[in-house]
Amino acid sequence: MTFKLTPKQEAQVSLISSDATHIMAYGGSRxxxxxxxxxxxxxxxLAHKSRHAMLRYRFNHIKASIVLDTLPKVMELCFxxxxxxxKLDKTDWYYSLPNGSExxxxxxxxxxxxxxxLGQEYATLYLNECSQIPYASRNMAITRLAQKxxxxxxxxxxxxPPGxxxxxxxxxxxxxxxxRRTPVANPGNFAAIMMNPKxxxxxxxxxYLEELQSMxxxxxxxFWLGQFADVTDTALWTLELLDQQRIVDGELPDMVRIVVAVDPSGVSGEEDKRSDEVGIVVCGLGNDGRGYILEDLSGRMxxxxxxxxxxSAFDRHEADCVVAEENFGGAMVQEIIRSASADSSRKVGGQVPYRPVRASRGKIARAEPIAALFDQQKVSLVGLFPEMEDQLCAMTTAxxxxSRSPDRADAMIWGLASLFPAMTKQNAGPNGARSPVVNLGYKSMKRKRA
Structure with a gap:
C-alpha cells in the first residue's frame, strides 16, 4: 500500500516549510x-549531512515512544x-544515516x-510532549540550535494542550x-497548528475514537478537541504538573509498599446517581523513594x-494494607472489608490488613502537602485517570x-499520605514523632512475605 499523509499532516508540512523557526503542533491524542x-x-x-536532536523530559519515555516505535514506523512507510x-547506537543513543547524518x-x-x-550543536531540535518540559529546560536546549x-x-x-x-x-x-509576558520580538518566527484525532x-x-469522546x-x-484548559492560578494541581511526571510507557521501579486507599460514601449501588462514588485508588512507594498512582477503581457500587x-485490588497488586477513611460509617467500613476478606487469597488472621484513618482537617488542608509532593516531582501517575485528574485540578487554595465530591482525589490523597506519613500531622506518633515508612525488602510486584 502506498503511504499517504493525511490532509492535516500536509498542512503540518506546509507550516514546517514556512519561514518560521519554531513550529508547534498541538491537539488531541494520536x-x-x-x-x-x-x-x-x-x-x-537525509538531505544534507547534519546533526539533529529529539528530546523529551524523560529519556525512557522517548526511547519507548519514538526510538522503538514511531521512528521505525516512519522509516518503513516513508523511506x-x-x-x-x-544504525542505532544503544550506548550513546543516536541514529546514524547512510550520508553520515546523526x-x-x-x-x-x-x-x-x-x-x-547539549555539548553539541544541531540543525534541528524536536521537543516531544512539551507539557512535561519546563520552560527553563526548553531554553537550555534551544541554545544548541546552532549547527551551520x-x-x-x-x-x-x-x-x-495543558493549561x-x-x-x-x-x-x-x-x-x-x-x-516577562511581553510580546515576542519576532512573532512571525513562531507558528502553530492544531491537529486532532478526527x-x-x-x-x-x-x-479508540469512541473512548476519547466518552471521557x-x-x-x-x-485529548479529543485539543483545547488548552482555562485553569485558575490557585489550583493545587494543573494538567502540566500531572503530565510532567506521568508514565504512559516504560518500566516502573520495584515497589517497597503498596496500599489500597478507600474513600467511602453512602452510595447504594450503580443506579444510585444521587450519592457520591466510592473512591478506590491503588498507590505504591517505589524503591526510588517516589510515589506511584497505579489504579483507580472508583465508582458507584x-x-x-x-x-x-x-x-480484589489488594490481592492483584499484592498490597500491604487497605487504608480507609472512617469518618463516614466508622465501624461499618471495617466490617465491609472484613466480610469481603473471605475471598482473599492473602488474608492475615482472617482478613486483609486494614488501617482506618480519620479526617481531622478539611479537604484542602489534607490535599496541600500531597500537592507539594507532585511539585517536588515525587509522584507519578501511571497512565491516564481522567475523572481523578478532573477532581485534582478542581482543588484550589480557596x-x-x-461539581461533585472529590472522592477519587480523596482516596489518592489518603493513599499517598499513608506512604509519606511525615507529610501529614495526623500520622504523628507518640510525642509528635513521625512514623517512618517501613521498607519491608519487597521486590517489584512479587514481594517476600514474613
Missing part, C-alpha cells in the same frame, strides 16, 4: 503530530529500504545525559514571552461490591470547585 515531525527530521537529515543502511535522543531530566547531548549546514535551523514542538498558564500557550498562541481517523481504530468533559476537550473490588 492525531499524527509526532509522526509528522519525525518524518520532517528524517527528510532534513523503505533506507533503514537497512542505518539523530540524537535524550531526556532533559538527566543532568549527565543532557550535558552530553545548508539547512535552515528549525525547532519543532508538540503536546497535548493556558503553560509556556506553550503563551509562546505559540499568545505570542508572548512566558517569563484528522487522523483513517489510521485509528473507531473504538470526562475536561479530558475530552484536551453497593457496599458488598466495593468491598470485593477493594479486596476550596474545591468541582
Amino acid at each position: 492525531s499524527g503530530k509526532t509522526f509528522g515531525f519525525v518524518r520532517a527530521v528524517l527528510i532534513r537529515a 523503505p529500504g533506507v533503514a537497512d543502511n542505518c 539523530i540524537w535522543f535524550g531526556g532533559l531530566d538527566d543532568k549527565e545525559r543532557t550535558e552530553k547531548i 549546514t545548508p539547512l535552515r535551523l528549525k525547532a519543532y514542538y508538540d503536546c497535548n 493556558m498558564a503553560h509556556w506553550t500557550y503563551r509562546l505559540f498562541v499568545e505570542r508572548r514571552d512566558p517569563d 484528522d487522523n481517523e483513517a489510521n485509528l481504530d473507531p473504538k 470526562s468533559e475536561s479530558m475530552r476537550r484536551r 453497593s457496599p458488598a461490591d466495593w468491598g470485593k473490588a477493594v479486596v 476550596g474545591y470547585v468541582g
Whole structure:
C-alpha cells in the first residue's frame, strides 16, 4: 500500500516549510503530530549531512515512544529500504544515516545525559510532549540550535494542550514571552497548528475514537478537541504538573509498599446517581523513594461490591494494607472489608490488613502537602485517570470547585499520605514523632512475605 499523509499532516508540512523557526503542533491524542515531525527530521537529515536532536523530559519515555516505535514506523512507510543502511547506537543513543547524518535522543531530566547531548550543536531540535518540559529546560536546549549546514535551523514542538498558564500557550498562541509576558520580538518566527484525532481517523481504530469522546468533559476537550484548559492560578494541581511526571510507557521501579486507599460514601449501588462514588485508588512507594498512582477503581457500587473490588485490588497488586477513611460509617467500613476478606487469597488472621484513618482537617488542608509532593516531582501517575485528574485540578487554595465530591482525589490523597506519613500531622506518633515508612525488602510486584 502506498503511504499517504493525511490532509492535516500536509498542512503540518506546509507550516514546517514556512519561514518560521519554531513550529508547534498541538491537539488531541494520536492525531499524527509526532509522526509528522519525525518524518520532517528524517527528510532534513537525509538531505544534507547534519546533526539533529529529539528530546523529551524523560529519556525512557522517548526511547519507548519514538526510538522503538514511531521512528521505525516512519522509516518503513516513508523511506523503505533506507533503514537497512542505518544504525542505532544503544550506548550513546543516536541514529546514524547512510550520508553520515546523526539523530540524537535524550531526556532533559538527566543532568549527565543532557550535558552530553547539549555539548553539541544541531540543525534541528524536536521537543516531544512539551507539557512535561519546563520552560527553563526548553531554553537550555534551544541554545544548541546552532549547527551551520545548508539547512535552515528549525525547532519543532508538540503536546497535548495543558493549561493556558503553560509556556506553550503563551509562546505559540499568545505570542508572548512566558517569563516577562511581553510580546515576542519576532512573532512571525513562531507558528502553530492544531491537529486532532478526527484528522487522523483513517489510521485509528473507531473504538479508540469512541473512548476519547466518552471521557470526562475536561479530558475530552484536551485529548479529543485539543483545547488548552482555562485553569485558575490557585489550583493545587494543573494538567502540566500531572503530565510532567506521568508514565504512559516504560518500566516502573520495584515497589517497597503498596496500599489500597478507600474513600467511602453512602452510595447504594450503580443506579444510585444521587450519592457520591466510592473512591478506590491503588498507590505504591517505589524503591526510588517516589510515589506511584497505579489504579483507580472508583465508582458507584453497593457496599458488598466495593468491598470485593477493594479486596480484589489488594490481592492483584499484592498490597500491604487497605487504608480507609472512617469518618463516614466508622465501624461499618471495617466490617465491609472484613466480610469481603473471605475471598482473599492473602488474608492475615482472617482478613486483609486494614488501617482506618480519620479526617481531622478539611479537604484542602489534607490535599496541600500531597500537592507539594507532585511539585517536588515525587509522584507519578501511571497512565491516564481522567475523572481523578478532573477532581485534582478542581482543588484550589480557596476550596474545591468541582461539581461533585472529590472522592477519587480523596482516596489518592489518603493513599499517598499513608506512604509519606511525615507529610501529614495526623500520622504523628507518640510525642509528635513521625512514623517512618517501613521498607519491608519487597521486590517489584512479587514481594517476600514474613
